[in-house]
Amino acid sequence: MSLRVGVIGTGMIGRDHIRRMRTVQAGVSVVAVADVDGELAARVAAGIGAVAHPDGRELIASPGVDAVVVCSWGGTHEEYVLAAIAAGKPVFCEKPLATSQQACLRIMAAEAGHGSRLVQVGYMRRYDAAYRALKQVLDSGVIGAPLMMHCAHRNAGVPDFYQPDNIITDTAVHEIDLVRWMFGSEIVRVRVLRPRASRNAGELPDPLLLVLELANEVLVDVELSVNVRYGYDIRGEILGEDGTVSLGDPGLVAVRRAGQVGGPVPADWRDRFGAAYDVELRDWAASAAGSGPPDGPGAWDGYAAAVVSEAAVRALRTGEPVTVTLVDRPKLYD
Amino acid sequence: MSLRVGVIGTGMIGRDHIRRMRTVQAGVSVVAVADVDGELAARVAAGIGAVAHPDGRELIASPGVDAVVVCSWGGTHEEYVLAAIAAGKPVFCEKPLATSQQACLRIMAAEAGHGSRLVQVGYMRRYDAAYRALKQVLDSGVIGAPLMMHCAHRNAGVPDFYQPDNIITDTAVHEIDLVRWMFGSEIVRVRVLRPRASRNAGELPDPLLLVLELANEVLVDVELSVNVRYGYDIRGEILGEDGTVSLGDPGLVAVRRAGQVGGPVPADWRDRFGAAYDVELRDWAASAAGSGPPDGPGAWDGYAAAVVSEAAVRALRTGEPVTVTLVDRPKLYD
Amino acid sequence: MSLRVGVIGTGMIGRDHIRRMRTVQAGVSVVAVADVDGELAARVAAGIGAVAHPDGRELIASPGVDAVVVCSWGGTHEEYVLAAIAAGKPVFCEKPLATSQQACLRIMAAEAGHGSRLVQVGYMRRYDAAYRALKQVLDSGVIGAPLMMHCAHRNAGVPDFYQPDNIITDTAVHEIDLVRWMFGSEIVRVRVLRPRASRNAGELPDPLLLVLELANEVLVDVELSVNVRYGYDIRGEILGEDGTVSLGDPGLVAVRRAGQVGGPVPADWRDRFGAAYDVELRDWAASAAGSGPPDGPGAWDGYAAAVVSEAAVRALRTGEPVTVTLVDRPKLYD
Amino acid sequence: MSLRVGVIGTGMIGRDHIRRMRTVQAGVSVVAVADVDGELAARVAAGIGAVAHPDGRELIASPGVDAVVVCSWGGTHEEYVLAAIAAGKPVFCEKPLATSQQACLRIMAAEAGHGSRLVQVGYMRRYDAAYRALKQVLDSGVIGAPLMMHCAHRNAGVPDFYQPDNIITDTAVHEIDLVRWMFGSEIVRVRVLRPRASRNAGELPDPLLLVLELANEVLVDVELSVNVRYGYDIRGEILGEDGTVSLGDPGLVAVRRAGQVGGPVPADWRDRFGAAYDVELRDWAASAAGSGPPDGPGAWDGYAAAVVSEAAVRALRTGEPVTVTLVDRPKLYD
Numbered sequence A, B, C, D: 001m002s003l004r005v006g007v008i009g010t011g012m013i014g015r016d017h018i019r020r021m022r023t024v025q026a027g028v029s030v031v032a033v034a035d036v037d038g039e040l041a042a043r044v045a046a047g048i049g050a051v052a053h054p055d056g057r058e059l060i061a062s063p064g065v066d067a068v069v070v071c072s073w074g075g076t077h078e079e080y081v082l083a084a085i086a087a088g089k090p091v092f093c094e095k096p097l098a099t100s101q102q103a104c105l106r107i108m109a110a111e112a113g114h115g116s117r118l119v120q121v122g123y124m125r126r127y128d129a130a131y132r133a134l135k136q137v138l139d140s141g142v143i144g145a146p147l148m149m150h151c152a153h154r155n156a157g158v159p160d161f162y163q164p165d166n167i168i169t170d171t172a173v174h175e176i177d178l179v180r181w182m183f184g185s186e187i188v189r190v191r192v193l194r195p196r197a198s199r200n201a202g203e204l205p206d207p208l209l210l211v212l213e214l215a216n217e218v219l220v221d222v223e224l225s226v227n228v229r230y231g232y233d234i235r236g237e238i239l240g241e242d243g244t245v246s247l248g249d250p251g252l253v254a255v256r257r258a259g260q261v262g263g264p265v266p267a268d269w270r271d272r273f274g275a276a277y278d279v280e281l282r283d284w285a286a287s288a289a290g291s292g293p294p295d296g297p298g299a300w301d302g303y304a305a306a307v308v309s310e311a312a313v314r315a316l317r318t319g320e321p322v323t324v325t326l327v328d329r330p331k332l333y334d
């Protein structure tokens, strides 16, 4: 009766999803794990009474596994997602869907071959209550048709491995998916502008201003700052013809002391989007357990994000506007 | 491995707790239900694959039931809670614990006889993220020792059955429990002041100003308004010696249109405290499944709320200050 | 063509009003000053090219003075206001109008003898843009008839001369005038409740909760805190039958840094009410220069404030509710 | 003793400045007016007891006029400012200083010939309390060195005469001046991006995204929307290396009713910047009356705004980035 889930990749995000499925989600059992670090997988498995598989493909093939969560290194996503499709099992894949647009096309082809959607990609902002409220206001029509959006995506800091491209592929990719969903329109052109770099940024070109043009002519600008030190700060305001809607201030309390009134800024993405991850995974598990194909972001969205990210990386490197060209969207994703 | 829960009372709140345990909570199964309306109980049971018991005492006695959630009419709480204690089963009882202080004393005596805490009372505000943040700021010492608190508790409207006393026993009781927890001190005196009544209030004395004096001399005033029409609005600000802390504005988004900037007020308590109920029941179930005695509000808190509520009802009727007298707190509740 | 003003009392507030009349006000000349400290008066006079009079009565009598501003010690107000009325000259008197209700009655009698209003009392909150917006919302009817109001009046600290009574007569008196104006109704009963005292408060009973009942049954509670350290903080929220209106947060900017988002709290009353003083005095001078009797707070308001303050002082001392009794309001003040 | 001011141009803004000098400003008399509409000038003059001159040059030449305020049509500014400089009289000129950069250069040359600054240009945002607080936070160093700024400049609607260029020259010019002042650095490159146009905008390309690059590599983006219908909305947030500072929400009150919490948006620029105009003109008059050369925006600022505006107009027409080239700044403006 319960959905038996196998988790590939037991690093930080994988263990967090396991915790989530074992505490705030009903009807799900984590029965199997796998990780390139076999000892880690064994330890995690022991802690939750699950089976540790020597590799992800065996986990996917296991008859005791109904559905798969892929949290391994991005370079391995294609292989595991294709294996899950081949096995006819629902698969939740953390972003990115794959590391090239060609890989994404192969996944879409496999899914088309299967004949129905099996893949969901981990763009959790679509499940955030504030973004949903933003979209609800927009869709209600009270602010008129959308014209522009301003976003800011600020991280206190980033891991040591960050290279310039990661500011696009790991950070901006959330806004890339978000605006496609928010406005129901594809991104057709991207620009990246470089202000002076922060002394907190080391060698990184940080901050950046990413400008996205959509097919419906909505124009989006995104401030990307990954070393702001002060916290994790996500902003968004949509300009419509007759009004605007913006993300509220998420402060739970206001403190007045020592001449100041204020409150804490979220420390990191867990703090800000923890509840969105909960809803995301719950929603996916419900679809995987039989309520039908996932209605979250799918392979097409993963593909579009990959193409736009590649264009933005080129725009960052060249300083020039770059046009985005997508294949025709397969019927499966209508 | 899973906690098997029986739910007594399948009205609105009972069904909501069932939904909660079946969606946002892991490790819990609702295996049994009972209701004074046997047909309703049968219908609910059928919908979730549970057993419908003819009455609550049989449900409690059932060997297939590990722990009990009591959501029936307040007048029945004492009986079911005593039965659960007699059976040695953890019991979560929606507020009030019982409808008189004598009944609460009987429950405490039974629990003392059992030798450890089995009872949790449904004061969910202790699990609300904003109130917890308030308490965290207070306990951190950054605003100094507490001196006063101002609260407002506003309902858009109340059920037809509301009598004057219900404004204390059903509405104010949340603040009564809240401030005892927030300040770690008992209420020793209550006053109720009556402003002019709202034309929206029918025969009810609405609004009221409830004034609570605590043993540690913190003074709390609570505006109680149960027909404000515009929404459900919960406010609180604590004055400390060196600063203040107040509940933030829970708005997810801000809309600018037609000359105004603003956002929605929560519609009702589900809207405002839904997540607190989730955390509350999850926390309780974890303790019931074996993590130890509940650390939520217990029988002593239910007793204190009953005594203070009775005093406040008298203060409302007489217009005079009323002193609160509690028995000595049994060691079990230290 | 210009209004020639004499200022009695050249202490802090007197000099501030002089600065105001010489910078942000057209059509006014400060031509004369007087102070109990003759040297100070001479120095101030020299700085602005005005005449220093040996005493306030001579200043009032001077044919070169059209109108008088009284900023001297409260105990002298009656004498100067009566002299100004006797001379038929408009007089702006800083609060209090006089230090006893009998003195206020004598002033009203004198003004009645004169036959038209000459006196304005310095309750500047009536000129504050935020309080005016509050009143405008209330008077517009969109929140329905008023039922309750919650106020907080917090000072970072108070002068050394403060005695317990000053918390009423110098601090709370602003709210006493404010609510009479806001609700167009007299205060009929007062209570003062004492929470535990702040360690920052020395011997003072600080904070206090002042409760005011109005003739129209609106109930007002006022938190009075005069040693909060963190700044000057003025709050107010009116509960109406269908909604509420509250003072906004006066922050000009929001700063995000070091894990916090926030902004400065006003440092003191100059910071918070500086603009209100400007409007107040401008409005008064326009009336004094010929636009008609002042429409600001007058002798009746000064009298009512005195009576309510005396009652509140008794309530503070006795801990008992005290009834307020006013004489019938003379027609002049309709 | 009083500064005798002549006002050229008695249209809306001219009359507003006259009102200002006659109500909220001490030490200033409006003694003369002139307007291309002689009847209007005569009527305004009669209302305030001033002299109406047949033309602006005669007003400037009048020995009874100490200083000049130019509020006439932009095309006439150069002539009047040059005449005032020739007469050695301080002149406050509403924006723009002149309608071409060549005209601005002629004005600078004339001022250089005079040997000291006589000209102030009406960029009032530098006098706005909120922008000043923004600059104060920035200059204090608490958010580190500036990197980016996001602005929004929204008008409910614009006059019928508006052509596409006016969105730059009449609207964006305020941000053009503002960021030069805020960051103490010149604008070196401009871009204009065009989103889909609002159906409220008629033939205008509205909204626009203006991107400004400064010499110090700070990057500024400005949303320009001139038909938002809902009110006048001015936003700004500066990203520094260690934090951000943004304009607060200027709401005086918050109303809760009918399911919403909120407050009014300013209706227009008078509503939002009225106090800034007061301070601006007061500050100017003080300098003109002898406190020294104006420290407000001067001819160099007017010139720079003209050059950047011309570049932005070209960027709007061509869709291409346009480089800004200024002459070397004369020593007079250091």
Ligand SMILES: [Mg+2]
Pocket: A095, A122, A123, A124
């Ligand atoms: Mg994600």
Ligand SMILES: [Mg+2]
Pocket: B095, B122, B123, B124
């Ligand atoms: Mg409850």
Ligand SMILES: [Mg+2]
Pocket: C095, C122, C123, C124
């Ligand atoms: Mg005053």
Ligand SMILES: [Mg+2]
Pocket: D095, D122, D123, D124
């Ligand atoms: Mg201007």
